[in-house]
Amino acid sequence: MIPNVLSIAGSDPSGGAGIQADIKAISANGAYAMAALTALTAQNTRGVSGVELVAPGFVAAQIDAVFADVRVDAVKIGMIATAEIAAAVADALARHGARNVVLDPVMVAKGGDRLLAENAVSALRERLMPLARVVTPNLPEAAALLGAREAGSRDEMPAVAEALLALGPEAVLLKGGHLPGGESPDYLADASGGTWLEGARVDTANTHGTGCTLSSALAARLAASGDLVTAAREAKAYIAGAIAAADRLDVGHGHGPVHHFFSR
Numbered sequence: 001m002i003p004n005v006l007s008i009a010g011s012d013p014s015g016g017a018g019i020q021a022d023i024k025a026i027s028a029n030g031a032y033a034m035a036a037l038t039a040l041t042a043q044n045t046r047g048v049s050g051v052e053l054v055a056p057g058f059v060a061a062q063i064d065a066v067f068a069d070v071r072v073d074a075v076k077i078g079m080i081a082t083a084e085i086a087a088a089v090a091d092a093l094a095r096h097g098a099r100n101v102v103l104d105p106v107m108v109a110k111g112g113d114r115l116l117a118e119n120a121v122s123a124l125r126e127r128l129m130p131l132a133r134v135v136t137p138n139l140p141e142a143a144a145l146l147g148a149r150e151a152g153s154r155d156e157m158p159a160v161a162e163a164l165l166a167l168g169p170e171a172v173l174l175k176g177g178h179l180p181g182g183e184s185p186d187y188l189a190d191a192s193g194g195t196w197l198e199g200a201r202v203d204t205a206n207t208h209g210t211g212c213t214l215s216s217a218l219a220a221r222l223a224a225s226g227d228l229v230t231a232a233r234e235a236k237a238y239i240a241g242a243i244a245a246a247d248r249l250d251v252g253h254g255h256g257p258v259h260h261f262f263s264r
Contacts, residue, residue, distance in 0.1 A: 028261055
């Protein structure tokens with residue numbers, strides 16, 4: 001049976017990140033993709049030039065409409081933008097008993113544009129993290145969630161993951177892509193311990209939407225197997241392949257997208 005995955009996120013008209021990337025990644029990983037929009041953005045590979053938010057009540061209405069009719073095997077949460085939208089999403093997911101929730105705490109776009117209001121960080125931390133099966137921050141996002149200094153080495157990552165676990169998610173996939181050097185290690189932690197997911201860094205500027213893509217692939221794989229370690233390894237392998245093949249695309253003049261369908 002093909003699993004159904006709902007993405008709750010913002011739109012990227014250039015197709016590299018947000019809902020568009022989520023739908024591609026979910027589809028490429030064997031699941032049926034659905035979407036509830038939180039925001040419309042005017043952006044491309046060079047940056048974000050405008051944002052129009054969807055009313056919190058209408059975000060909730062989209063989620064309610066999906067759950068009223070479709071079996072939802074996993075949920076990916078991306079761009080939330082405001083505390084009010086975070087609360088609406090949290091209430092809706094709790095109301096429907098959503099499972100396999102993958103929370104990607106999107107705060108800043110690849111070009112540096114902020115996508116989460118400062119006062120929304122606490123709402124994301126307090127309302128959404130406790131609903132998550134797994135949260136997938138990079139090192140700057142983890143530091144913002146914890147109100148702490150950003151980890152600068154691999155040795156610091158397990159302690160950061162443990163601190164994030166104390167905020168309520170079942171598991172943390174802490175991404176090490178911001179570390180210097182030729183490796184890009186991720187650390188997966190839950191109550192039973194931690195697992196390193198190793199990976200080599202790919203030398204490319206085309207990394208737009210990598211966080212969206214990884215978290216969506218993880219949601220699809222988690223919906224299929226239910227096993228977090230297996231799903232995380234599969235999602236890590238998928239994003240590595242998509243990044244490695246990114247230079248086969250010719251999209252934009254800034255941070256180009258990854259190749260979601262590289263294996264086709």
